[in-house]
Every structure is written in C-alpha cells, then in structure tokens.
Amino acid sequence: MLDRGGSIAIGDNLWKFLCLQAAILTEPIYFWIDAICINQEDVRERNHQVGMMKAIYAQATEVYAWLGPEADDSDCSMKFLIQQSKSPLRMKGCGYLPIWDSRTAKALSALCERPYWRRMWIIQELLHARKITLWCGTQKSDWSDIEALYLKLETIENAHWFAHHEFLIPIKQSAAATMVWQRAHWRHPDTPVPRLSRLIEIFRDWHCTDIRDKVFALVGMATPESAVVPDYALTTLEIYSAVMRKVERDKDGFANLLSQLLGVAWNDVDLWQQTLVEYKDHPTERLVLRSRCWNNWD
Secondary structure, three states: OEEOOEEOOOOHHHHHHHHHHHHHOOOOOOOOOHHHHOOOOOHHHHHHHHHOHHHHHHHOOOEEEEOOOOOOOHHHHHHHHHHHOOOOOOEEOOEEOOOOOHHHHHHHHHHHOOHHHHEOOHHHHHHHOOOEEEEEOOEEEEHHHHHHHHHHHHHHHHOOOHHHOOOHHHHHOOHHHHHHHHHHHHOOOOOOOOOHHHHHHHOOOOEOOOOOHHHHOOHHHOOOOOOOOOOOOOOHHHHHHHHHOOOOOOHHHHHHHHHHHHOOOHHHHHHHHHHHHHHHHOHHHHHHHHHHHHHHHO
C-alpha cells in the first residue's frame, strides 16, 4: 500500500477490507487502523498508543468489525442476522418455531467461529465502542442485530427447545456469543471494573501475535491498582513479575496460568520468587540478584 510516495506492508485480510471500502465509498472517510497508524518497530510509539487504546475506541464515531471476506455461505448468515432482528419469536405449543433452516444454521455457526472473534485486540474495541458495524464480505449489519439473536437464543435455551434448532448449542457457546455477552455485561452500570488478573483468566483462550499482548491488550479495561504499564521493552518474565506483584488472591493458581500464557519456564519463575525473597531480606544485594536474573533469562 502506498503512503505519501512510500509503501507500507499490510496483511492480506486488511488489504481485502480496504479494497472493499474503496469500491463502495462515495465520499472520503477517515479510518484509524492500528496496523497502519502505529509504527510497530518503534517501542516508544507502540507503548504510547497502546496506553491510548481505550480512549481511541471509546471516542470513535463508529467501529468496524471486519470478519473477513465472504466464505462458508457468510452472505446467507449476514442477511439472516438483519432479518431476524426485525421478527419476534413465534410460539409453538410450549416452545418456539424454528428461527432458521439447516443451511442458515450451518452458515451462522461458521460466522460465529471466525478467527476474528478470538483475537486479543478486538476485546477492547468491542467493549469500549459506542457504535459497532459488522462487516463480512460486502454484507454489513449493526451490532444490535447480533445482540437480538443472542437474546432469542437465550429464550430458546431457557425453554429447553434445543432439538428444534440445529447448531443452537455451538452458536450459543461460540466466541462471537461470548463477546456479545461480555459487551452487554461490561456496559451495564452495575458491573464493577475487574482486576487485571480476572481479565487474563476470562480471555485466556484469545489469540495474539505478540505473546505479551495476553497482558497488554487487557490493561485498558482493568482497575488502575491492578494494571501494569504496557512496555514492549520488557521480557515476558518481567511482565509476569509485574502482574504477580499486584495479584491479591489465589496467587499459586494464577501464577501457574500466567506462566503458561506468557511461556515463562518454571525455573525462571522459581528464580524470580527466590530473588524476591532474598531482595526483601538483603536489599543491598539488588544489583547482584538482578545480574543473576538477566544471566538466567539468556
């Protein structure tokens, strides 16, 4: 992609989105895209921008969720999302008439398990955004459409009417459904702000290219006293140490989870714990102990 006479390398998925928008837009529009707007090679800029993510998404006029190009009958599922939001559930005896056919159910199940839904960095954008538009291929729908479907599935599930709705359980348990629930829960006025450790537990299965984003992608949603400052100059062990210092409950269980997520070896964790104890007892040995840690990390 060209930028003021130069070029920027972008991924195939983003390229397809930009080509689509270029084809359908009738007037200029500004997009903020992290892969383009943040210099990933500049640690200081990256740290600064990551610290601003919450404000960026919360203040955006609209957030586009790009699920990817058309595939797996996604046009069918996207059109269904819009249509079903305009139609209430219809009763049948003590249950409900099916809201989809087999083809639609299969397409919707595939849509709800697209890789997009399990990316770490979509968590903040979906939870903080004021208005969200879902894009898949040339089809788009409002976030309210998928929320309406979720509420219908809740009603059907509570009535134990599973057998009459093929794919209901996998769709209800999909990553997309999880994000719908999380957004509704997060934005409820009675929902307390969670600690960073709790967020890490909730989103442990979400994916990222840089393993440090298992922590940094969640900092903007955590309580200030539990958060750490995003710094891509830190090693995973240093991040592990910073997070663990602020954990108050179930330290052993969470330490095991965090070390696995960050890929920190147990011998490194043991050394850090030993260093922490020795430092408390003999603070004058700080430089010696720090040197030991660095040698072990190599």
